[in-house]
Amino acid sequence: MKLNLREHIEGYLFISPWILGMVLFALGPILASFGLAFTRWNLFTEPEYVGWANFQKLAHDPLFYKSVFNTIYYTIFAVPLGLVLALGLAMLVNHRLRGVNFFRTAFFLPNVVAGIAMLLLWKWLFDPNFGLINLFLDWTGLMAALEWISIGRPQWISSRAGAMPGLVFMSIWGLGGSMMIFLAGLQNIPRELIEAAELDGAGPWKRFRYVTVPLLTPTIFFLTMVGVIGSLQVFNQAYVMTQGGPAHATLFYVLYLFQTAFERFQMGYACAMALVLFIITLIVSLIQLAMGKKWVHYQ
Amino acid sequence: MDRTILFYSLCILGIVGLLSVPTARSLLLGLDTSAQKESGRTEIVLAGWGNTQEVAMLNQLMADFEAGNPDIKVKFIHIQQNFNTVLLTMMAGGRSPDIFYVAPVTLGNMLSKGVLLDLEPYLEKSQLVGVEDFFPQTVEPYRWDGKRFGQGPIYGLCKDWSPDFLIFYNKNLFDEADIPHPDGSWTREEFVDIAQRLTKRDEQGRVMQFGVYNNANPEQWIWQSGGRIFSADRRHVLLESPEVIEALQFAADLSTRWHVAPGYAEQAQSPVNVMFETGRVAMCFYGQWFVPQFRKNIKSFAWGVTTPPRHKVDIYLSGGMVGYGIYAHTKHPQEAWRFMEYLVGPQGQEAIAEIGWNIPGRRETAYSPIFVENPNLDAEITQTFLKAAERTELFHRSPYINPAEYNLLFNPEWELVMLGEKSVPEALADAARKINQAIRDNMALQKTEVDG
Secondary structure: OOOOHHHHHHHHHHOHHHHHHHHHHHHHHHHHHHHHOOEEOOOOOOOEEOOOHHHHHHHOOHHHHHHHHHHHHHHHHHHHHHHHHHHHHHHHOOOOOOOHHHHHHHHHHHHHOOHHHHHHHHHHHOOOOOOHHHHHHHHHOHHHHHHHOOOOOOOHHHOHHHHHHHHHHHHHHHOHHHHHHHHHHHHOOOHHHHHHHHHOOOOHHHHHHHHHHHHHHHHHHHHHHHHHHHHHOOOHHHHHHHOOOOOOOOOOHHHHHHHHHHHOOOHHHHHHHHHHHHHHHHHHHHHHHHHHHHHOOOO | OHHHHHHHHHHHHHHHHHHHHHHHHHHHHHHHHHHHOHHHOEEEEEEEOOOHHHHHHHHHHHHHHHHHOOOEEEEEEEOOOOHHHHHHHHHHOOOOOOEEEEOHHHHHHHHHOOOEOOOHHHHHHOOOOOHHHEOHHHHHHHEEOOOOEEEEEEOOEEEEEOOOOEEEEEHHHHHHOOOOOOOOOOEHHHHHHHHHHOOEEOOOOOEEEEEEEOOOOHHHHHHHOOOOOEOOOOOOEOOOOHHHHHHHHHHHHHHHOOOOOOOOOHHHOOOHHHHHHOOOEEEEEEOHHHHHHHHHHOOOOOEEEEOOOEOOOOOEEEOOOEEEEEEOOOOOHHHHHHHHHHHHOHHHHHHHHHHOOOEEOEHHHHOOHHHHOOOOOOHHHHHHHHHHHOOEEEOOOEOOEOHHHHHHHHHHHHHHHHOOOOOHHHHHHHHHHHHHHHHHHHHHHHOOOOOO
């Protein structure tokens, strides 16, 4: 698979709006933040060079570790859960059925609902006493089951134990985007291959396992990469719904970074955090790329 | 072939990127200065927040001012959210407004950054405005000599203020429970007893109606107990003092012991004002500035205002005062002062009184018929507020820690108290340790001289 010059130029032209925006508005600050990571700076006085002091401080900051733990916890649960459910949904709406477009739209709809309004709505859903989620558990008798196995009434984002599972659960809401990409991937699979497998006597599970999944691996790979990078930067949920609470239970890395930079005005320290996040993201992505060579099949 | 193209593309991108930063910067700054000298008039920029009514009033005031001062053009920048952060970021970016709202809560932080102009020289020459025109409590927080509040240069003047934690109560719910309307003579014990009688549960034990929503700032309880959060020099927090522990224990007990106020989980439900407007909470705490909204929104029941329960010290607190300050490095201090003088002078203050909203900072205007008999307000309630105002003090924070940072350190500890996972003294001790450490770090960064 080799691209010619014309395809290269076209490719860059297509992404040029993004590149221009990135270069004009983001590149300067990004480069500056790398330098500022080695300074102490409160936005007002002149930045003062402090060498590796910020990184040494970071190594002894319990909230840094807490936020790294929270972010990894979220990533480990939210990304696979989202992938599996999005693939399931995509396969459901991949059938040629009457009204399937309605369901495709319905599943995608949450993605176009304005972010902050949606988060406030979820705050209501999570209310331990009157929220729809717990009321649903009440009506279906699941609450009794939870109480029987002595978990008790979930307090969701109002408790330290329930806050993270709550936010992971909430992440399902936005999987319409992944569903659409899976759907495109599914429709790219040549029907002949499936039919050939069928003729060879492969049942639905084997067709899924040995034809669909291998041919979907580029899509799965893409969504995993994007999903992991997105999860490492999760911010809005915690900023709007919990402010990182209760008691740091939902203090994500980027939220902590934001608070350090724009609420405590420790810009140098925050830049050091950004640099660390950049390196973590880079390493995780490189590992994924290396591993991807082993399991991703390009046609 | 492929790699070469990629390499050259990246090189070009890199160069464009490096060039674009200074270009964009000079472009922006160039545009900025050209706007300043438009048609020979000096442009003065005021930054603030406020509802549509207040913005309309400001626009009117600005037009009136421009008519009388043809050499000055005034512009209003409306920053409704995260005002302090946005303002400080604008200053850091070299694009500060000339005049901006300054609240005592954020004042200390502004002082530490040296961004406020000393108004004393301007006040001395002013024919229109004198410090003695204002409620003295509103002047005290704006004076700071580098060590103590209340003395030294003056960095701001009050726009409007109010005791912010008087009790708004639902008269119908009091009547239903057969409780006489409060006259402010109650003790904390009587208050809790009444709140208990006003708290109603359904058969599952869920609270359907709370006696009180404790949205009073902790400072209200603390000052009434005779305590303070900050030491006089603002270099320590006194969260471990018996007075503060007693006050915050009371505040916590309302939720965790007597269950008459929403607990941590229940606070997520609705904003306080909505819970009050819908009769789901019988009492809550607000300032004069909330009266017009309740008058507009509440049609189904009668409500009144009274003072919070008495305790050791007979005092009310204000946290929401707003005033004006001038940017220390403004290019046009004279013009900025002329506009500010107009805003805090009789005309500007009467305009605020006319909206019928918060208490004007000028005493004479506050007691004038324009405010006292304002049809947007309830004359009886206004009297309650004005009477309480005479016994109201303003709490202000420290130049060495901004309120957002304080909250970041305090709130997680308080959340543990509200969840019942930590005792009040333990949580306050841990919060004190963290906040005092942050103050020391900040002072080191600001290179504050530590005496003794």
